[in-house]
Amino acid sequence: MELEAMEQHLVRQEPISKRKRWIEVRDPQDHSLIETIPAADQRQMETVIEKAAEGARIAAALPVYERAAILGRAADLIQSRLESFAVTIAREGSKTIREARKEAGRCVETLRLSAEEARRIHGETIPFDQVAGNGDRVGYFTRFPVGLIGAITPFNDPLNLVAHKVGPAIAAGNAMVLKPASLTPLSALKLEAILEEAGLPKQVFQVVTGYGGEIGDVLVRHPAVRMLSFTGGTEAGEAITRKAGLKKISMELGSNSPVLVLRDADLDEAVASSVSGAFWAAGQNCLGVQRILIEDPVYEAFVERFVKRARSYRVGDKLSEETDMGPMITEKEAIRVERWVQEAVDRGAEVLCGGERNGCFFTPTVLIDVPPDCRIVCEEVFGPVVSLYRVDSLEGAIREANRYDYGLQVGVFTKDIEKAFEVIRRTEAGGVMINDSSDFRIDAMPFGGVKSSGLGREGVKYAIQEMTETKVVCFRLGLG
Numbered sequence: 001m002e003l004e005a006m007e008q009h010l011v012r013q014e015p016i017s018k019r020k021r022w023i024e025v026r027d028p029q030d031h032s033l034i035e036t037i038p039a040a041d042q043r044q045m046e047t048v049i050e051k052a053a054e055g056a057r058i059a060a061a062l063p064v065y066e067r068a069a070i071l072g073r074a075a076d077l078i079q080s081r082l083e084s085f086a087v088t089i090a091r092e093g094s095k096t097i098r099e100a101r102k103e104a105g106r107c108v109e110t111l112r113l114s115a116e117e118a119r120r121i122h123g124e125t126i127p128f129d130q131v132a133g134n135g136d137r138v139g140y141f142t143r144f145p146v147g148l149i150g151a152i153t154p155f156n157d158p159l160n161l162v163a164h165k166v167g168p169a170i171a172a173g174n175a176m177v178l179k180p181a182s183l184t185p186l187s188a189l190k191l192e193a194i195l196e197e198a199g200l201p202k203q204v205f206q207v208v209t210g211y212g213g214e215i216g217d218v219l220v221r222h223p224a225v226r227m228l229s230f231t232g233g234t235e236a237g238e239a240i241t242r243k244a245g246l247k248k249i250s251m252e253l254g255s256n257s258p259v260l261v262l263r264d265a266d267l268d269e270a271v272a273s274s275v276s277g278a279f280w281a282a283g284q285n286c287l288g289v290q291r292i293l294i295e296d297p298v299y300e301a302f303v304e305r306f307v308k309r310a311r312s313y314r315v316g317d318k319l320s321e322e323t324d325m326g327p328m329i330t331e332k333e334a335i336r337v338e339r340w341v342q343e344a345v346d347r348g349a350e351v352l353c354g355g356e357r358n359g360c361f362f363t364p365t366v367l368i369d370v371p372p373d374c375r376i377v378c379e380e381v382f383g384p385v386v387s388l389y390r391v392d393s394l395e396g397a398i399r400e401a402n403r404y405d406y407g408l409q410v411g412v413f414t415k416d417i418e419k420a421f422e423v424i425r426r427t428e429a430g431g432v433m434i435n436d437s438s439d440f441r442i443d444a445m446p447f448g449g450v451k452s453s454g455l456g457r458e459g460v461k462y463a464i465q466e467m468t469e470t471k472v473v474c475f476r477l478g479l480g
């Protein structure tokens, strides 16, 4: 994402001795100062990593019942302080208070799932005698923790995406060092304190705040870090993958998610779900609906209803219960989106609603006639802008859905089971939602993308598989 790249560029330009050693966490809505926190330097990150080696030994030695109890207590503590967590998410980021409450509630769910899955990390027996001559051999494989995991998270879901890394890590007996986004680090710091209050030894989970390109680089390259769990933009993900060296890597990256509205769709459902999916968190959502491909017979009817609903969105104060959509994370990001919209308009696109910026606020925007090579559709907009396209057939919709090198999730609205399975089979994505938009997820399901949208899967049970190694044990009997 350009945002962090710009920030890192600025940090890199300053001599290390002159870099600010603190981060002012400010509310994007009014730039008010929320909290000032330290910006660690590379030496401090190295010290934390060295300390975390002891944390890996402690984590692996924690019996499963203790891991599960700690995670369950942490979930209970957050549940009891849900509003406080929601206010922090809303203030440091872009979410409205209603969106933030949902994220805090999902974090509780993610930690409870982690407590459950800690008890289900199984191996299997192996029938060695499937090969002649091995009748005297019995054995199994088991799973053991990777050790020390380096985690790096994005600004947009500052609590639950951290829980999706640290919950499975603890469940599997790993230690973790996390570098959260420097724009929204406070939720991660609160989670770190909750886990310590729930009984997690301090060395097992450490949050280090600072600038990605500076201290994140240390985490990426350090040989003691045996796995990297990254969530962020594709550009940063590729840069990190090149630097990481020989270690496990999990990449949850960007997308420009499509929704297919077929001629037999329930249009009211398709409109409601796609408007929500397009403008949730001011479009700063990896699963955000960025392109809608509508079959000819229902195009006019869908567009009219979609624009009407988009126009009804109340944009304003994040902490008001009445607000449907808050600001973008910075004015720089809002200006980028404004520039991308203008580029499309200069090339013939039409703005059906929105397109106005006021500081870091950008109104819910609906475009048509966008040339397919405009950045507003071929890159990840990560803002409240959605482009509608008329398609002449299911074949045309699938072709358009697969046009770009992203592949996180797809939504398709149809009542025809055959067409649904055609989309399931032929679209290039990590998830296909039938009669939901692309923006549908539960925290227990496997989650991740193909092509430039990622490597590997999160979702608690699946993250645990990635955060463990298998060990085969074989007994050769009859020699005593």
Ligand SMILES: NC(=O)c1ccc[n+]([C@@H]2O[C@H](COP(=O)([O-])OP(=O)(O)OC[C@H]3O[C@@H](n4cnc5c(N)ncnc54)[C@H](O)[C@@H]3O)[C@@H](O)[C@H]2O)c1
Pocket: 001, 002, 003, 004, 005, 008, 152, 153, 154, 155, 156, 157, 161, 179, 180, 181, 182, 211, 212, 213, 216, 217, 220, 231, 232, 233, 234, 236, 237, 239, 240, 252, 253, 254, 255, 285, 286, 380, 382, 408, 448, 453, 454
């Ligand atoms: N697939 C998913 O599950 C998922 C979920 C949320 C967000 N995202 C993606 O995250 C992006 C938005 O978040 P963002 O703007 O914070 O992303 P970003 O890529 O700018 O930054 C993400 C994190 O990586 C760090 N970072 C950036 N460059 C780095 C480098 N070279 N070395 C080490 N660390 C580095 C940042 O400090 C931050 O903590 C979008 O692309 C969105 O699609 C994906």
Ligand SMILES: O=C[C@H](O)CS(=O)(=O)O
Pocket: 156, 157, 161, 284, 285, 286, 287, 440, 441
């Ligand atoms: O931004 C991407 C998130 O992973 C989507 S969700 O909030 O987890 O559904």
